[in-house]
Structure formats: C-alpha cells, structure tokens
Amino acid sequence: MRRFLVFLPFMLFIPLFSFGQKQYTLDDCYRIALENNTTIKRAQNDINTNALDRKTAQYSILPSLAYSVNHDFSYGKNIDPVTNVFVRDRFSGGSTGLSLNLELFSGFRRLNTIKQSAYSLQAANYAKKRIELELLSNITQSYSRLLLDKEQAAIGRNNMQTTTKTLVIIKEKIKTGRLTKYEHYTFNARLNSEKADLITVQNDSLAALQELKQFLNFSYKDELIIASIDTTLLKDIFNTPINATEFIETILKTHPAIKEAQMNEQVARLGVKVAKSSLLPSLSAGAGIASNYNSNETITDGSTMPLNKQLNNNLGQNIGINLDVPLFSKKEFVNSVKKEKINVSNAQLATKEAENTVISNTLQLINEFNSAKQKYKATLAAWQQNNLSYNLYAEKYKLGQISSVELLTARDILNASAATYLQSKLELFFRYQLLLLLKTY
Known part of the structure; x- marks a missing residue:
C-alpha cells in the first residue's frame, strides 16, 4: 500500500504503455492533423477556388478574341450567303470570322471585382487559420481528456490490486478467527465498485480516443497511443503571469476569426462599388474580320470556284465602338446597390460579433488558467496531507484500532484527492497550451 502511495505523484512521468510502441505527443497530433484533417483540406480547396476566381477577375480586363466557323446546307428558297440574294436552289456554304472585343469603361x-477577389482570397486564408485553431484546440481538449482517463484507469487498477491483496490477507485472518466475514464482504463490495468505476473510465477513454482519431483522420483500426506530458514544465507554467488586458489586445490584432470577418467586410464594401457600376455608362470597342463561301459557286467556265478565292473575294472587316447608357432598369440596379449596403451592415455586425466572441472566449481561457494555477497549488497540498493521513489510518487498521469501513473511507478520501490532483496538473498544463495556441495564431 505504501509503495503505491509513494509512486502516485510521479505517475505522469511513467509511460502508460510498453516500450517499443509508437507514442504520439501533443505536437505530433498537431502536425498530423494539419496534414490530414479533411476539414483543413476543404479549407485549402476554398483557398484554391478563390485564387482561381482572382485570376479570372484579373484576366477579365484583357480583350477577348474568338474565332467562328459554320457550314449550312440549304434547300428551296434561301438567301445565298455569297451573293446575298434569294435563290431557289440546293446549295451548301458557310462563313468564318475572327472577332475582338475590349471593354473600355x-x-x-x-x-473593383479584382480587389474584391483579392480580399476574398485573404478571407479564405484566414478562414483556414481559424479552422486550424479550432481543430488544434479540440485536439488539445481530447488529448487532455484521454490522458486523464488513462491516468485514472492506472489509479483504478492499482486500487484493485491493493484491494485484492487486502482480501487475501482478510481471508487468512478469517481462517484464523482474527476477523469476521463482515470484513470480507466490505472489501469485496469495494472491489466490485472499483471494477465498475474502471469500466466507466475505460469507456470514456475509448470515446475520447475515437474523437482524437477523427481529428487526425485516422482509421478506427489504426493504433493511437498518446505520450505523457512533461510535468517538469509545470513549475514554469505556474509562475507564468498573464495580463488579461495586454493578452486580449494582442489577440484582437491577430485572431484569424476577426481578420476573416474584416476581409469579408471589405468584400462587402467593394460589392457596393461593383453594384454602383451598373448605374454608369459602359463603353466597349470591337473589331472583326469575316468571310463566306458557297460550295456551289462557279466561275465562267462552269468549274467550281476555289474556296481560298471565295474567302479572299468575300473578305470583310469591321470596327466599332459601343456606348451603353442605363436609363431605366425598373429599379433593378438601384435595389442591387441597396442590398449590397445591407450586406456591408451585416459584415460589420459579423466583425463585431467575432470580436466579442474572441474577447469572451479569451477571458474565459485566462480565468480558467488562473483558476487552474490556484487549484493545482491547493490540490497538491491536499493530496500530501491526505497521503499522510491515510498512512496513519493504515497503521491503525493493522493494529486493529479502526474498522475496515474507516480504512476504506480514508482511502476514498485519498483516491478522490489523488484524482483531483492529477486532474489539476493536466488542467494547468493544457489550459496553458490553449493560451499558447491563441498567441501563435
């Protein structure tokens, strides 16, 4: 019993699994998730799509060049494409041409569409960073939950071993008449309770493990063993001061959710300018070269006129400028501008909501971190005192000065204290990790 109690505060130093198996640290999980997570990949696809939209917008200022060719078969009364007169004959012919169009104004x-697409691309990049931050935060919490479950399972197994050994001793004492069966019933009931508690912890551990596998895009068949944390860092973490005001001001300048909302706001503002352009005149220029031919066209000797000669003879060119002035569009363009202004208002509100959410979540993390520091200090002192108290109860029980119920009560207090202490160590470590993630992104 004493040996278990001596090693209990150092359990987080001890690997949870046998040597030789691959163990994943928290940083390993971060790296794998950023490479494999499907949500991250979809966010990257959104970035690629926005990048293509930007290229499309940039190329839209260039002139468009198109080549066309067609061939028709006509029967009965039709217009000859070469002579441009009505004929009652069967013929085949066609036309070909090259056209150039350029939007001048x-x-x-x-x-503005080019600028808008640039902001959309930036928004997509910040959206990916926001998703990454959310993903890594979820991984941190799942990792913490899984590690706590494994530590509690280890404590539960040790408690079961201790109870089993105690039962063996009790049975021997019952045989010699030193104890009654009442003592056996009490400890046997405790053993069954400890088995039930262990099953509960193991089930929660399986759920946390599958959750972590999902974040890493691992198959449910893949083995995933997490590594213990480095508790030597707890002293430095405990002594790390966090100024809430300064920390929040820094986060507000860099948080991807806020930057994404700000980029979307710029997209909405440019949407107003794009909509207003429909109210202004537009000017474009165009040019073209075209020719036509008739397969039945003949020359004076009755032979068919060569195609290249027909194309040269019928060659024509054109150039023109087109001015389009919107006079009345049944308020379609005006209402479009109004709708875009509403989008700007919504984007501004979204930015404010993002800021409020970030401030609220950050304050909560800071408060939880500061609380974790105080909880860690208090639970450490409580565990040490309960450890001493239990050792005294164990000695008294050996001397027959207390009953088994009193001993079990003392052990329950110690186990609860040990579990709370382990939880506070993990909570302090992982609360700090969440703050580091915020600062990194």
Missing part, C-alpha cells in the same frame, strides 16, 4: 466594375 464599365464604371470600374472589373477593377
């Missing part, structure tokens, strides 16, 4: 619509 469209109310700066295309330029």
Whole structure:
C-alpha cells in the first residue's frame, strides 16, 4: 500500500504503455492533423477556388478574341450567303470570322471585382487559420481528456490490486478467527465498485480516443497511443503571469476569426462599388474580320470556284465602338446597390460579433488558467496531507484500532484527492497550451 502511495505523484512521468510502441505527443497530433484533417483540406480547396476566381477577375480586363466557323446546307428558297440574294436552289456554304472585343469603361466594375477577389482570397486564408485553431484546440481538449482517463484507469487498477491483496490477507485472518466475514464482504463490495468505476473510465477513454482519431483522420483500426506530458514544465507554467488586458489586445490584432470577418467586410464594401457600376455608362470597342463561301459557286467556265478565292473575294472587316447608357432598369440596379449596403451592415455586425466572441472566449481561457494555477497549488497540498493521513489510518487498521469501513473511507478520501490532483496538473498544463495556441495564431 505504501509503495503505491509513494509512486502516485510521479505517475505522469511513467509511460502508460510498453516500450517499443509508437507514442504520439501533443505536437505530433498537431502536425498530423494539419496534414490530414479533411476539414483543413476543404479549407485549402476554398483557398484554391478563390485564387482561381482572382485570376479570372484579373484576366477579365484583357480583350477577348474568338474565332467562328459554320457550314449550312440549304434547300428551296434561301438567301445565298455569297451573293446575298434569294435563290431557289440546293446549295451548301458557310462563313468564318475572327472577332475582338475590349471593354473600355464599365464604371470600374472589373477593377473593383479584382480587389474584391483579392480580399476574398485573404478571407479564405484566414478562414483556414481559424479552422486550424479550432481543430488544434479540440485536439488539445481530447488529448487532455484521454490522458486523464488513462491516468485514472492506472489509479483504478492499482486500487484493485491493493484491494485484492487486502482480501487475501482478510481471508487468512478469517481462517484464523482474527476477523469476521463482515470484513470480507466490505472489501469485496469495494472491489466490485472499483471494477465498475474502471469500466466507466475505460469507456470514456475509448470515446475520447475515437474523437482524437477523427481529428487526425485516422482509421478506427489504426493504433493511437498518446505520450505523457512533461510535468517538469509545470513549475514554469505556474509562475507564468498573464495580463488579461495586454493578452486580449494582442489577440484582437491577430485572431484569424476577426481578420476573416474584416476581409469579408471589405468584400462587402467593394460589392457596393461593383453594384454602383451598373448605374454608369459602359463603353466597349470591337473589331472583326469575316468571310463566306458557297460550295456551289462557279466561275465562267462552269468549274467550281476555289474556296481560298471565295474567302479572299468575300473578305470583310469591321470596327466599332459601343456606348451603353442605363436609363431605366425598373429599379433593378438601384435595389442591387441597396442590398449590397445591407450586406456591408451585416459584415460589420459579423466583425463585431467575432470580436466579442474572441474577447469572451479569451477571458474565459485566462480565468480558467488562473483558476487552474490556484487549484493545482491547493490540490497538491491536499493530496500530501491526505497521503499522510491515510498512512496513519493504515497503521491503525493493522493494529486493529479502526474498522475496515474507516480504512476504506480514508482511502476514498485519498483516491478522490489523488484524482483531483492529477486532474489539476493536466488542467494547468493544457489550459496553458490553449493560451499558447491563441498567441501563435
């Protein structure tokens, strides 16, 4: 019993599994998730899509060039594409041409669309960072939960071993008449309770493990063993001061959720400018070269006129400028501008909501970290005192000065104290990790 109590405060130093098996640290889980998580990959696809949209917007300011060719078969009364007169004959012919179009002015619509696509691309990048931060935070919590379950399971197994050994001793004492069967019933009931508690912890551990595998995009068949934390860092973590005001001011400048909302706000503002461009005149220029031919066209000797000669003879060119002035569009364009202004208002509200959410969540993390420090200090002192108290109860029980119920009560207090202490160590470590993630992103 004493040997178990001596080693209990150092359990987080001891590997939970046998040597030779691959153990994943928290940093390993971060790295694997950033590489494999499907949500991250979808966010990257959104970035790629926005990058293509930006290229499309940039190329839209260039002139468009198109080549066309067609061939028709006509029967009965039709217009000859070469002579442009009505004929009652069966013939085949067609036309070919090259056209060039260039938008000279469209109310700066295309330029604003390019700027808009650039902000959309930045928003997509910040969205990915936001998703990464949320993912890593979830991994941190799952890792902490899984590690706590494994530590509690280890404590539970040790308690079961101790209870089993005690039962063996009790049976021997019952045979010699030194104890009654009442003592055996009490400890046997405790052993069954400890088995039930262990099953509960193991089930929760399996749920946490599957959750972590999902974050890492591991198959449910894949083995995943997590490594213990380095508790030597707890002293430095405990002595790390966090100024809430300074920390929040720093986070507000860099948090990806806020930056994403700000980029979306810029997209909405440019959407107003794009909509207003529909109210302005647009000017475009175009040019083209075209020709046509008739497969039945003949020359004076009755032979068919060569195709290249027909194309040269019928070659035509054109150039023009087009001015389009919107006079009345049944308020379609005006209402479009109003809708875009509403989008700007919504984007501003979204930015404010993002800031409020970040402030609230950050304050909560800071408060939880500070509480974890105080809890760690208090539970350490409580565990040490309960450890001494239990050792005294164990000695008294050996001397027959107390009953088994009193001993079990003392052990319950010690076990609860040990579990709370282990939980406070993990909570302090992982609360600090969550703050580091916020600062990193």
